[in-house]
Amino acid sequence: MNKGGVFLLSGPSGSGKDTLLSALFAAHPELLFSISSITRPMREGEREGEKYHFITRERFENMIEQDELLEYNIFVDNYYGTPRKPVEEALQSGKDMIIEVDVNGAAQIRRKLPDAVSVFVMPPSLAELKRRLSSRGTETDELIQKRLQCALDEIARAVEYDYIVVNNEIATAAEQLYAIILSNHLKTDKQMELMNEVLSTC
Amino acid sequence: MNKGGVFLLSGPSGSGKDTLLSALFAAHPELLFSISSITRPMREGEREGEKYHFITRERFENMIEQDELLEYNIFVDNYYGTPRKPVEEALQSGKDMIIEVDVNGAAQIRRKLPDAVSVFVMPPSLAELKRRLSSRGTETDELIQKRLQCALDEIARAVEYDYIVVNNEIATAAEQLYAIILSNHLKTDKQMELMNEVLSTC
Numbered sequence: 001m002n003k004g005g006v007f008l009l010s011g012p013s014g015s016g017k018d019t020l021l022s023a024l025f026a027a028h029p030e031l032l033f034s035i036s037s038i039t040r041p042m043r044e045g046e047r048e049g050e051k052y053h054f055i056t057r058e059r060f061e062n063m064i065e066q067d068e069l070l071e072y073n074i075f076v077d078n079y080y081g082t083p084r085k086p087v088e089e090a091l092q093s094g095k096d097m098i099i100e101v102d103v104n105g106a107a108q109i110r111r112k113l114p115d116a117v118s119v120f121v122m123p124p125s126l127a128e129l130k131r132r133l134s135s136r137g138t139e140t141d142e143l144i145q146k147r148l149q150c151a152l153d154e155i156a157r158a159v160e161y162d163y164i165v166v167n168n169e170i171a172t173a174a175e176q177l178y179a180i181i182l183s184n185h186l187k188t189d190k191q192m193e194l195m196n197e198v199l200s201t202c
Numbered sequence: 203m204n205k206g207g208v209f210l211l212s213g214p215s216g217s218g219k220d221t222l223l224s225a226l227f228a229a230h231p232e233l234l235f236s237i238s239s240i241t242r243p244m245r246e247g248e249r250e251g252e253k254y255h256f257i258t259r260e261r262f263e264n265m266i267e268q269d270e271l272l273e274y275n276i277f278v279d280n281y282y283g284t285p286r287k288p289v290e291e292a293l294q295s296g297k298d299m300i301i302e303v304d305v306n307g308a309a310q311i312r313r314k315l316p317d318a319v320s321v322f323v324m325p326p327s328l329a330e331l332k333r334r335l336s337s338r339g340t341e342t343d344e345l346i347q348k349r350l351q352c353a354l355d356e357i358a359r360a361v362e363y364d365y366i367v368v369n370n371e372i373a374t375a376a377e378q379l380y381a382i383i384l385s386n387h388l389k390t391d392k393q394m395e396l397m398n399e400v401l402s403t404c
Contacts, residue, residue, distance in 0.1 A: 120390075125400055155401070163385065164393035166400065179384040183365065186378055188322075191366035198327055198368065199357070 004095040005184045006087060006113055008106045008161075009177075011121030012151030014132040016167040020121060021100065023174040031181070032090050034099040037063065040078035053083075071101065071108035082109065096181055103157045110160075117184055119177065120161035123151075124168035206297040207386045208289060208315055210308045210363075211379075213323030214353030216334040218369040222323060223302065225376040233383070234292050236301040239265065242280035255285075273303065273310035284311065298383055305359045312362075319386050321379065322363035325353075326370040 011017040025031060037053045039060050048054055055063075060079040063069050072081030082099055090097040099116075101109065106118055123129035133139075133147045158164055163180050167173045184190070213219040227233060239255045241262050250256055257265075262281045265271050274283030284301055292299040301318075303311065308320055325331035335349045360366055365382050369375045386392070 119388075122397060122400055155397075158397060159390060159394075161390055163388040164390050164397060165388055166393070166396060176384060176388055179381040180388060182378060182381040183385040186321075186365040186367055186382060188361060188363055188366050191368070192361075194368060195324065195357075195360060195366060198324055 003190065004091045004093065004097060005181065005190075006091065006109075006116040007096065007098045007181060007184075008109055008116050008118040009098055009100050009121065010103055010106050010118070010154070010161070011167070012123070012129070012154040013147060014129045014151055015121040015123045016132070016170070016173075017100065017121045019170055020165075020167055020173050020177065021098065023170050024098075024177055027174060028178060028181075030095070032086075032095050032097040034082055034087060034097055036080055036100075037069070037083055038078060038080045040076075070099075070112055071105040073102070073105055080105075087113075096184075103154050103160070107160065117163070117180065118161040119163045119165055119180060120158040121173070122155065122158065122164055122166045124166055205392065206293045206295065206299060207383065207392075208293065208311075208318040209298065209300045209383060209386075210311055210318050210320040211300055211302050211323065212305050212308050212320070212356070212363070213369070214325070214331070214356040215349060216331045216353055217323040217325045218334070218372070218375075219302065219323045221372055222367075222369055222375050222379065223300065225372050226300075226379055229376060230380060230383075232297070234288075234297050234299040236284055236289060236299055238282055238302075239271070239285055240280060240282045242278075272301075272314055273307040275304070275307055282307075289315075298386075305356050305362070309362065319365070319382065320363040321365045321367055321382060322360040323375070324357065324360065324366055324368045326368055 009017065009021070025033065035049060035051065035053055037055050037060060039055060039057045042048070042054050046052065057079065060081065063081065063083070064072060068084055069081040070084045070087060072079055082101060082105065087097050087099070099109065109116055110118065123132065129151055130148060133151070134144050165173050165176050211219065211223070223235070227235065237251060237253065237255055239257050239262060241257060241259045244250070244256050248254065259281065262283065265283065265285070266274060270286055271283040272286045272289060274281055284303060284307065289299050289301070301311065311318055312320065325334065331353055332350060335353070336346050367375050367378050
């Protein structure tokens, strides 16, 4: 068995990243999802260990000191980060791990794990992005405009990624995402161990 | 629509490359297959334009002079080569073209088309390879030994390839091969045109 892969997934709010990931994990339950550690309070509907580990500020700062994070960020006075250990364990056990992370976090992880494969999820069009950002509820035009600008700033950094998946139709995008994950295992440097196995059976 | 891709497929005799390609084309008839030009006489069961174009030695030498071949080789006094034009037309029209080629031919094409993605097909084990090379009929042990050595020499050059597919179970190997083809379209440099389209819809 060869080593697993790390897949960094980014995309602006409104790209449909979360729905895409749900479809991917439903079809391929063997894939692992990196659970972020965060210091903000739990919100309604959230559960410890599902998408986030809710930890104290002290614990988080201790993790930073001990180099236990692959990346971290402060957002509205709260820490968000990716614990290193589960990712390393996944790799060693030959499993693939998906890390949902913003463009800055992805850049941090790439420096630490140069073999990480990065995928940027694009909305199908700007018109659709605008529609999705507007339809969330009762936001003001100003807030929607601000979100759209944020999304455009992220999209401008899509060139830093290895792959771009346009999230037009969920099933198609999930299939594309899985093709990226599957093909990563077939890269020659990842297959050398398997090749030696084949050759040793003579 | 982005540009198509060129996929070089090699593998020793006994790797099951042909069966794998049949499965791939059956599942994905939109893929194109590069038809080689050769000067040897047609054999029973072969048809012009199916797997080969049967052309004269003079015509072949003229193609060499006019740089109309991506690669060519002489084998037992006959020329074998890959015409350049159909490959370039496929790329321009956004289609993917598979070129079945030996390790030397693949090396020649890589120099001319650095974006070509190359895949080496491995037999599942040496024991199985031996079995496949033996079961073809009434060959002598010496001939089988010679074929096995040929296969091993080719396998030693698998490291020159981008991907390695171990052809254990045809359906799995075909799925892996298709994942390589699909993911190639999603590479960021290939998606830039599509990205500009998305951004222009505002």
